[in-house]
Amino acid sequence: MxxxxxxxxxVARFLKxxxxxxxxxxxxxxxxLVIFSLMSENFLxxxxxxxxxxxxxxxxxxSIGQMLALLTGGFDLSxxxxxxxxxxxxxxxxxxxxxxMPEAVWLSIAFGCLAGIAAGTMIGVxxxxxxxxxxxxxxxxxxGMASVGFGIALYLTGGVPVYGMPxxxxxxFGFGNLIGIPTPVLVAACLVLALYAFxxxxxxxxxxxxxxxxxxxxxxSGINTRGTLFxxxxxxxxxxxxxxxxxxARLDTGEANIGASMPLESIAACVIAGVSLRGGVGRxxxxxLGALFIGLVQNGMNLxxxxxxxxxxxLGALxxxxxxxxxxxxxxxxxxxx
Amino acid sequence: MASDRTSSxxxxxxxATRSITKDYPGVRALDSVDFDLxxxxxxxxxxxxxxxxSTLISILAGAVQPTSGKLHFRGRQVSLHSVHDxxxxxxxxxxxxxxxxxxxxxxENLFLGAEPRSxxxxxxxxxxxxxxxxxxxxxxxxxxxxxxGHLTRAEQQMVEIAKAxxxxxxxxxxxxxxxxxxxxxxxxxxxxxxxxxxRGIGIVYITHRMAEIRQIGSRITVLRDGRRVxxxxxxxxxxxxxxxxxxxREVGKIFPERITQTAGDTVLRIKELxxxxxxxxxxxxxxxxxxxxxxxxxxxxxxxxxxQAAFGSRSIAAGRVHYLGRETTGHGPKRNIRDGxxxxxxxxxxxxxxxxxxxxxxxxxxALDIRPFSSGPVLTPRGERRAVSGMADLVNLQPRQIERTVxxxxxxxxxxxxxxxxxxxxxxxxxxxEPTVGVDVGTRAAIYEFIVGLARKRVAIVLVSSDLPEIxxxxxxxxxxYRGHVQAELHGAGLTEQAVLANFFGRDAV
Numbered sequence: 137m138x139x140x141x142x143x144x145x146x147v148a149r150f151l152k153x154x155x156x157x158x159x160x161x162x163x164x165x166x167x168x169l170v171i172f173s174l175m176s177e178n179f180l181x182x183x184x185x186x187x188x189x190x191x192x193x194x195x196x197x198x199s200i201g202q203m204l205a206l207l208t209g210g211f212d213l214s215x216x217x218x219x220x221x222x223x224x225x226x227x228x229x230x231x232x233x234x235x236x237m238p239e240a241v242w243l244s245i246a247f248g249c250l251a252g253i254a255a256g257t258m259i260g261v262x263x264x265x266x267x268x269x270x271x272x273x274x275x276x277x278x279x280g281m282a283s284v285g286f287g288i289a290l291y292l293t294g295g296v297p298v299y300g301m302p303x304x305x306x307x308x309f310g311f312g313n314l315i316g317i318p319t320p321v322l323v324a325a326c327l328v329l330a331l332y333a334f335x336x337x338x339x340x341x342x343x344x345x346x347x348x349x350x351x352x353x354x355x356x357s358g359i360n361t362r363g364t365l366f367x368x369x370x371x372x373x374x375x376x377x378x379x380x381x382x383x384x385a386r387l388d389t390g391e392a393n394i395g396a397s398m399p400l401e402s403i404a405a406c407v408i409a410g411v412s413l414r415g416g417v418g419r420x421x422x423x424x425l426g427a428l429f430i431g432l433v434q435n436g437m438n439l440x441x442x443x444x445x446x447x448x449x450x451l452g453a454l455x456x457x458x459x460x461x462x463x464x465x466x467x468x469x470x471x472x473x474x
Numbered sequence: 475m476a477s478d479r480t481s482s483x484x485x486x487x488x489x490a491t492r493s494i495t496k497d498y499p500g501v502r503a504l505d506s507v508d509f510d511l512x513x514x515x516x517x518x519x520x521x522x523x524x525x526x527x528s529t530l531i532s533i534l535a536g537a538v539q540p541t542s543g544k545l546h547f548r549g550r551q552v553s554l555h556s557v558h559d560x561x562x563x564x565x566x567x568x569x570x571x572x573x574x575x576x577x578x579x580x581x582e583n584l585f586l587g588a589e590p591r592s593x594x595x596x597x598x599x600x601x602x603x604x605x606x607x608x609x610x611x612x613x614x615x616x617x618x619x620x621x622x623g624h625l626t627r628a629e630q631q632m633v634e635i636a637k638a639x640x641x642x643x644x645x646x647x648x649x650x651x652x653x654x655x656x657x658x659x660x661x662x663x664x665x666x667x668x669x670x671x672x673r674g675i676g677i678v679y680i681t682h683r684m685a686e687i688r689q690i691g692s693r694i695t696v697l698r699d700g701r702r703v704x705x706x707x708x709x710x711x712x713x714x715x716x717x718x719x720x721x722x723r724e725v726g727k728i729f730p731e732r733i734t735q736t737a738g739d740t741v742l743r744i745k746e747l748x749x750x751x752x753x754x755x756x757x758x759x760x761x762x763x764x765x766x767x768x769x770x771x772x773x774x775x776x777x778x779x780x781x782q783a784a785f786g787s788r789s790i791a792a793g794r795v796h797y798l799g800r801e802t803t804g805h806g807p808k809r810n811i812r813d814g815x816x817x818x819x820x821x822x823x824x825x826x827x828x829x830x831x832x833x834x835x836x837x838x839x840x841a842l843d844i845r846p847f848s849s850g851p852v853l854t855p856r857g858e859r860r861a862v863s864g865m866a867d868l869v870n871l872q873p874r875q876i877e878r879t880v881x882x883x884x885x886x887x888x889x890x891x892x893x894x895x896x897x898x899x900x901x902x903x904x905x906x907x908e909p910t911v912g913v914d915v916g917t918r919a920a921i922y923e924f925i926v927g928l929a930r931k932r933v934a935i936v937l938v939s940s941d942l943p944e945i946x947x948x949x950x951x952x953x954x955x956y957r958g959h960v961q962a963e964l965h966g967a968g969l970t971e972q973a974v975l976a977n978f979f980g981r982d983a984v
Contacts, residue, residue, distance in 0.1 A: 339847075349830055353819075353826050360808060
């Protein structure tokens with residue numbers, strides 16, 4: 137009896153330590169896996185899990201950009217409209233070039249992608265200028281730009297989806313495989329690896345953590361804090377724009393109405409992954425897991441035939457749960473260190 | 475003042491703890507501590523960082539509950555479950571982190587949580603009257619309608635003290651109240667302390683400064699490793715005794731031997747510099763290789779600001795800065811650091827360290843662009859770890875865990891993390907701004923040793939400090955600042971306490 141109790145105590149201590157060390161994400165992942173495999177037998181199949189991976193690509197790419205903004209102590213609420221603007225501008229440019237030169241398929245695709253990414257990144261440039269050089273709070277800046285970007289996307293299209301892109305675009309970047317891997321997944325993997333190298337293998341990556349950790353200390357240590365903040369929002373927008381182009385390929389249309397849920401979902405992915413809202417703390421690999429987790433939950437709820445409106449309820453609740461868990465973790469951390 | 479104090483030492487016991495123990499997971503912060511406070515005395519708590527002072531006052535103030543032991547108030551056993559409980563009994567604490575809301579006015583802060591009301595509505599008139607009554611009684615000249623954020627640090631502290639007078643006060647706990655006060659403001663505070671003790675209020679006082687113990691203390695309780703070492707009369711104890719009691723070892727001298735080497739070439743020359751915000755006006759100074767130059771003066775006298783301007787973190791309106799023979803006026807921190815000039819700020823929490831990041835990253839922060847921290851555009855983690863480990867050894871970081879986040883170190887060790895930054899490059903000039911604020915005596919001696927060691931290696935040192943003994947014992951030369959001007963330059967035999975103090979308050983005071 138007492139042996140059992142001692143064992144229970146040891147398990148509880150182990151769980152508490154694991155929670156403090158790893159955060160809430162491993163527990164949530166485990167819970168999601170168990171619950172959804174019980175609810176649907178199709179959930180834990182390799183085909184479905186590949187599906188989850190394919191569907192989570194867009195959120196993953198946006199989330200790693202969002203993480204940069206959170207690391208520096210801000211956030212970017214305009215990622216959704218960056219996605220939409222990139223989609224619309226990219227699709228319009230591609231369709232126009234393709235219509236003018238029907239034989240130059242790959243040229244039109246290349247220029248279309250570039251145009252879309254450039255248009256989306258411009259929103260980030262404006263965000264960066266406002267936050268870094270005019271000291272506008274990231275909240276107001278990105279909220280304002282969210283409206284500006286959405287307005288431009290709607291104005292450009294008149295609210296109508298953009299068609300007329302070459303079929304090869306969707307075939308390659310939406311549904312295609314490259315060296316046996318779905319192209320969007322491959323693109324996301326490359327971006328994640330590149331950002332990983334940048335964040336953890338160059339001094340510039342350290343600068344993001346320093347600016348979020350203590351801006352004044354960073355500045356006194358010779359770090360260009362304005363430049364770092366500017367780069368944060370440009371990179372964040374770049375990632376969102378790439379996600380926008382990939383999503384356009386998947387949908388085969390340029391749309392102004394995509395990405396509305398991205399700000400919430402990307403911040404949720406980061407926070408669940410342990411990125412601090414106060415800045416300076418968070419790991420890229422965890423954010424990727426966080427985004428995959430949200431994809432997993434959405435997929436699981438779809439399989440379990442949970443209505444999409446109710447899914448929104450679940451997602452919001454998860455976000456709040458993650459923040460509360462983070463607070464509890466900090467409290468445990470304080471007691472463990474004393 | 476001294477005579478008032480000795481006469482009231484025999485007052486009744488207001489507050490007493492009996493074998494108070496406080497356990498935190500894995501550590502015993504207080505171990506069976508007996509402590510008593512009498513009416514009308516200033517009872518100083520003395521000890522190194524982490525000795526248990528803060529835990530003890532938190533228990534007295536009701537903010538923390540003891541694991542075991544009893545608490546007596548005026549002979550009656552009490553248990554304090556919250557700060558509110560303690561307030562009801564007339565026990566109030568003024569902690570280092572003030573609990574004021576800067577956006578609110580003085581009167582709103584004074585009555586926060588206990589607002590005078592008529593029916594369901596705030597009674598603004600009565601609020602103003604009572605605030606004025608309290609402030610007048612304490613002879614604080616503060617406008618009750620002023621916004622707290624606009625007040626000086628000393629005035630904010632006065633408001634915090636005034637808050638304690640909302641109800642009948644019998645015990646006042648002050649946690650390093652002078653840490654951020656100028657000496658004028660400190661005198662003001664001491665006058666107030668004298669008045670309060672004369673009224674029979676007991677004061678628990680935490681300080682690291684020896685001079686203050688002599689000035690206002692009645693009795694001293696020394697804590698070490700959570701245990702009470704001894705309680706002594708402030709009058710019959712020497713500084714050496716106190717240090718020995720506190721550290722448990724003989725610390726011959728806090729200050730290392732003064733460097734006597736001859737100074738070399740001029741490293742920094744500032745000529746008639748005026749800052750854009752007017753904190754410094756037409757100040758000039760010179761620092762040479764291998765010497766320690768002290769900058770003394772009150773807080774806000776421009777001593778820190780001048781160095782910040784030279785370093786490039788404060789805008790210059792006029793004047794010139796020459797570093798290593800070249801003009802560097804207007805160069806930013808980045809360029810100055812690359813050229814070998816480092817400024818370490820006084821407030822490690824708000825300006826010096828990334829509290830949530832590991833010690834390793836904090837040490838390496840100013841040298842990420844050079845070997846062994848990186849090679850070309852790529853970080854070299856192994857080189858970084860090895861280099862930072864070596865530096866942690868040099869500054870004797872405790873515990874020697876460079877992957878720990880900085881907020882998990884004690885104050886003294888946080889300071890060491892920041893100081894270690896000065897080892898990451900070959901700096902030719904280092905400005906230490908208040909390097910020993912809030913640091914215990916043991917660590918302080920280590921920091922002095924560290925600074926003198928750098929000077930011996932021919933680094934030019936600027937020591938900005940409000941702590942006079944620091945300036946007198948360490949520097950070869952000193953400049954005294956007053957209201958943004960350099961008031962005097964003292965060296966050799968002329969560098970005495972009298973000479974510095976005489977210039978603290980401008981020429982009129984001489």
